[in-house]
Amino acid sequence: MVVMEKFDFDQIYASSKDNVWKLISKYVSSREDREDLFQEVFVNIHHALPRFRGEAEISTWVYRITINTALNNLKKQKRYQWFKNLLGGMRVVEPMEPEIRSDLNAFKPLEKLNPRQRMVLILSDVEEMKLSEIATVMHLPVGTVKSTLHRAREIIKKEVRENGEL
Amino acid sequence: MGNYENYLSQLKQVKAAFDADKMYAGVKARLKQRSRQNQLAMGGLLAVLILGFTVYLNFPSNQQSLAGYIYQSGNTNGDPIMNYIYVD
Numbered sequence: 001m002v003v004m005e006k007f008d009f010d011q012i013y014a015s016s017k018d019n020v021w022k023l024i025s026k027y028v029s030s031r032e033d034r035e036d037l038f039q040e041v042f043v044n045i046h047h048a049l050p051r052f053r054g055e056a057e058i059s060t061w062v063y064r065i066t067i068n069t070a071l072n073n074l075k076k077q078k079r080y081q082w083f084k085n086l087l088g089g090m091r092v093v094e095p096m097e098p099e100i101r102s103d104l105n106a107f108k109p110l111e112k113l114n115p116r117q118r119m120v121l122i123l124s125d126v127e128e129m130k131l132s133e134i135a136t137v138m139h140l141p142v143g144t145v146k147s148t149l150h151r152a153r154e155i156i157k158k159e160v161r162e163n164g165e166l
Numbered sequence: 167m168g169n170y171e172n173y174l175s176q177l178k179q180v181k182a183a184f185d186a187d188k189m190y191a192g193v194k195a196r197l198k199q200r201s202r203q204n205q206l207a208m209g210g211l212l213a214v215l216i217l218g219f220t221v222y223l224n225f226p227s228n229q230q231s232l233a234g235y236i237y238q239s240g241n242t243n244g245d246p247i248m249n250y251i252y253v254d
Contacts, residue, residue, distance in 0.1 A: 013190060020206065021184050026177060032248050042193040043200065106176045144247070160169045 007058065009046055016062045017042075023063075026122045027070050033077070041069045046141050052105035063137045067119055074115040097107035117152035 016144070017077065024037050042064050052061060110118050123129045124145075135142045 013193070017186050017189070019188075025180055025184075035184075035192065038184070038189055039192045040198055042189075046193075046197055095251050106173070107179055109173065110177075122177075126177055156173065157170050160173045 007049060009049060009054055012045060012049070012062065013042060013060065016059065018061065018127050020066050021060070023066055023127065024070065025120070026126050027118065028074070033073075037070060037073050040073065044069050047166055058103070060137060064139075067123075071115045071119060074118070079155075096156045108163070112155050112159050113152050117148055118154070119157065120145055120148045121152040125153075 019048045020041055021034075021038055024034050024041070028034050028037055045062060048065060052058075053094070056064075110121075113121065116138075122135060123134045124131065124132075129137075131142050131145050138145065140148075
């Protein structure tokens with residue numbers, strides 16, 4: 001109960017919503033997926049809050065939940081990709097705004113990465129976090145982060161090279 | 167490397183506007199829905215427990231098995247196996 005009073009959900013939402021959204025919008029491409037993931041992150045935060053003892057910084061804790069939720073979400077999405085494609089094929093595709101189309105182009109190379117590679121690359125090269133910080137929030141050894149990042153960069157470089165200007 | 171840097175800058179520029187109030191309402195709705203689902207699951211579990219306990223209490227204490235119970239009550243519902251148990 002003391003924990004609930006000390007770490008109020010509404011306060012956490014207010015202070016971390018922008019950072020969570022910023023990270024999510026680099027991680028998934030469609031607006032619906034972003035909104036779904038964003039809400040799922042805060043549902044998970046709400047469930048985990050009674051167990052939070054304040055041992056880590058609240059921002060680190062929120063980041064950790066965001067990353068775990070995002071990784072699980074993408075794994076689930078990949079599992080049902082064939083079903084989504086099937087539904088996508090039946091749906092009438094509306095013409096997109098040029099800005100949205102350009103955003104989607106930016107996500108195409110990321111689709112070649114597995115969920116962990118994608119997250120490490122975004123945290124390192126887009127969010128500009130240190131390797132040690134990434135290791136902390138992702139619960140991974142620094143060496144694993146380094147090798148994952150190296151592999152992810154190689155894949156993206158190859159993709160960009162092969163597809164020219166995106 | 168140049169292409170990679172260009173790509174990263176494109177990724178950094180991805181638009182990130184969102185409606186915080188709408189999202190907050192969505193989170194609250196999900197929490198409410200999960201809580202209702204949990205209540206239903208708990209209700210279902212409780213109902214099964216009560217039913218199990220009622221059957222246990224009403225089961226004749228001098229019978230050690232269901233076959234024995236059927237034998238004594240004669241309730242075979244025409245099932246040949248149950249008839250066998252009954253006859254036996």
